[in-house]
Amino acid sequence: MKKMKKRSDCPISCSLDIWGDKWSLLIIRDLMFSKKCRYTDLLKSAEGIATNILATRLQALEENKIIEKSDDPESKSKGYYKLTQKGIDLLPILIEIHLWSEKYFPIPEDIKTILIEVKKDKAGFINKAIEELAND
Amino acid sequence: MKKMKKRSDCPISCSLDIWGDKWSLLIIRDLMFSKKCRYTDLLKSAEGIATNILATRLQALEENKIIEKSDDPESKSKGYYKLTQKGIDLLPILIEIHLWSEKYFPIPEDIKTILIEVKKDKAGFINKAIEELAND
DNA sequence: CATCTTACTTGCATTTTGCAAGTAATATAT
DNA sequence: ATATATTACTTGCAAAATGCAAGTAAGATG
Structure with missing residues (x-):
C-alpha cells in the first residue's frame, strides 16, 4: 500500500x-x-x-x-x-460532525435523540463513551 | 459541476x-x-x-x-x-481535529500555543471565534 | 465430502486528480 | 497610449484512485 x-x-x-x-x-x-x-x-x-x-x-x-x-x-x-485508542480519540470529531449536520440537514430521529443527551453535557457524554469504547 | x-x-x-x-x-x-x-x-x-x-x-x-x-x-x-455561517459553524470540527492531531503528531509551536488557550475554555474560545468570524 | 461463509484479490472501465499551458478581463508602468 | 503584469480562472492530457464484477483460498457447516 x-x-x-x-x-x-x-x-x-x-x-x-x-x-x-x-x-x-x-x-x-x-x-x-x-x-x-x-x-x-x-x-x-x-x-x-x-x-x-x-x-x-x-x-x-x-x-x-x-x-x-x-x-x-x-x-x-x-x-x-x-x-x-488513537481511533477512539476521533470520537469528539465525529460528535461535532453530527452536531453540524443536525443544524444544516434533516437527520434520522434516533440520532437526534442521542444528540439531545450530547448537548446536555458534551464533555461528560464524550468521556463516558470513550471509556466504554476502551473497555471492549 | x-x-x-x-x-x-x-x-x-x-x-x-x-x-x-x-x-x-x-x-x-x-x-x-x-x-x-x-x-x-x-x-x-x-x-x-x-x-x-x-x-x-x-x-x-x-x-x-x-x-x-x-x-x-x-x-x-x-x-x-x-x-x-454554515461554513463558520465548521469551526468546532476543525478545533477537534487540531486537538486530536496534537495528541498524536508533532505540530507547529504557534498552533500549540493557541491550543493551550482552547483547552482552558473550549466553549468560550469557540463562541468568541465564531462571533469574530461572523463580523467580517 | 460437498457446499457455504469469510476475507479478501484481480482485472478492467470510469472517474478524479495533478500538472502544465493557455486565456480573458482588468490593472499598472512607461 | 501602449506594453507588461496580475487575477481568476479554463483546457488538455497523463497518472492515480475508485467502482464494479468476478474469482479465490482457507476454514466452517450440513
Whole structure:
C-alpha cells in the first residue's frame, strides 16, 4: 500500500492525509457506534462500499494505528477489527460532525435523540463513551 | 459541476459528501484562520493545490453554501471568498481535529500555543471565534 | 465430502486528480 | 497610449484512485 505523502506540517492536513477521504470516517463510525467489527459487517453498511476499497482503507487505517485486526479465538476464518485508542480519540470529531449536520440537514430521529443527551453535557457524554469504547 | 450523490441519511456520510476530500477542509481552514480570501492567496497555501482542483472545490463549496464569492468594490478584477455561517459553524470540527492531531503528531509551536488557550475554555474560545468570524 | 461463509484479490472501465499551458478581463508602468 | 503584469480562472492530457464484477483460498457447516 502506497502511503499518502505528507503535504505539510498543518495538523488539519496531516489528519486528512490519514482519514480524509470519502470512506475512512464511515468505517470508523461503524466500528465506533454500530460495533460492526467483521469485514462482512462493514461491507453491509448503508453506503455500499466496494470490497476492494474497504480492503485498502482497512489496511491504511491499520498502518496508521487507527484500527487493529484481531483473530477470533472461536474461529480461524473469522477476524475482527477494532479501534485503537488513537481511533477512539476521533470520537469528539465525529460528535461535532453530527452536531453540524443536525443544524444544516434533516437527520434520522434516533440520532437526534442521542444528540439531545450530547448537548446536555458534551464533555461528560464524550468521556463516558470513550471509556466504554476502551473497555471492549 | 456534477454533484456528489447522497449515499445515505447518515449525518457523517452527508457531511463527507460535501467536504470529505483531501482539499475542502484546507480551503475552509485558510478562510477561517489565515483570512486568505482571494483565489491566488488560496493557491499559495503550503500544500500546493492545483489551480483546476481549487476552482472545482470552490464551486462545490459555494453550491453547498459553505462559502460565498463577493466582488471587491475597489477593483473589478479582484474577488474574494468568505465563509457563510454554515461554513463558520465548521469551526468546532476543525478545533477537534487540531486537538486530536496534537495528541498524536508533532505540530507547529504557534498552533500549540493557541491550543493551550482552547483547552482552558473550549466553549468560550469557540463562541468568541465564531462571533469574530461572523463580523467580517 | 460437498457446499457455504469469510476475507479478501484481480482485472478492467470510469472517474478524479495533478500538472502544465493557455486565456480573458482588468490593472499598472512607461 | 501602449506594453507588461496580475487575477481568476479554463483546457488538455497523463497518472492515480475508485467502482464494479468476478474469482479465490482457507476454514466452517450440513
